[in-house]
Amino acid sequence: xxxxxxxxxxxxxxxxxxxxxxxxxxxxxxxxxxxxxxxxxxxxxxxxxxxxxxxxxxxxxxxxxxxxxxxxxxxxxxxxxxxxxxxxxxxxxxxxxxxxxxxxxxxxxxxxxxxxx
Numbered sequence: 435x436x437x438x439x440x441x442x443x444x445x446x447x448x449x450x451x452x453x454x455x456x457x458x459x460x461x462x463x464x465x466x467x468x469x470x471x472x473x474x475x476x477x478x479x480x481x482x483x484x485x486x487x488x489x490x491x492x493x494x495x496x497x498x499x500x501x502x503x504x505x506x507x508x509x510x511x512x513x514x515x516x517x518x519x520x521x522x523x524x525x526x527x528x529x530x531x532x533x534x535x536x537x538x539x540x541x542x543x544x545x546x547x548x549x550x551x
Contacts (some may be wrong), residue, residue, distance in 0.1 A: 448528055452538075455496065459522045460492040460542035462501075467544035470505060474550050476512050479505050487522055495525035501523040514548040 466487040470476050473483065484503045492498045502523045521543040531537070537539035 448530070451529070452526060454494075455526050456497055456540050456542065458491055458494045459524045459540055460544070462487045463520045463522040463542045463544040465490040466503065466505070466522070467518060467546040470518040470520060471546045471548055472550050476505070476518065478507060478512075478547070479503075483520065487520065491522075491524075496524070497502060500527075500542070508545075512548060514551055516548050517545055518548055519543060519545045 456533070466483045469486045470480070470483045473480065476483065483505050487503045488498045488501055488528065491501055504519075504521040504523075506519045506521070507516055508519050510520070523539055523541045526538040526540050
């Protein structure tokens with residue numbers, strides 16, 4: 435009985451870590467989109483936006499080397515009022531990484547309309 439309770443509690447903690455990680459990368463994508471909306475001279479995969487996203491995610495003690503960021507402009511250009519799309523992918527490694535053979539790749543994106551040329 436104690437073993438079952440321990441396993442259930444462990445998986446609850448694991449799922450909480452998973453949800454926290456997803457919320458972190460989703461918020462980092464939003465921060466990148468917010469910065470991209472007002473950044474002048476933004477280009478696809480702009481290093482300033484990528485750094486902003488990684489700094490935001492790094493504040494939550496996540497391993498930023500596992501984060502990949504893509505900055506694109508779905509409307510074809512970066513001139514206002516075109517949209518900016520920031521996609522953040524993170525390779526989530528569970529605490530019991532021997533249980534899962536392939537790590538989970540989490541992806542979140544945020545989009546906004548450019549207001550500054």
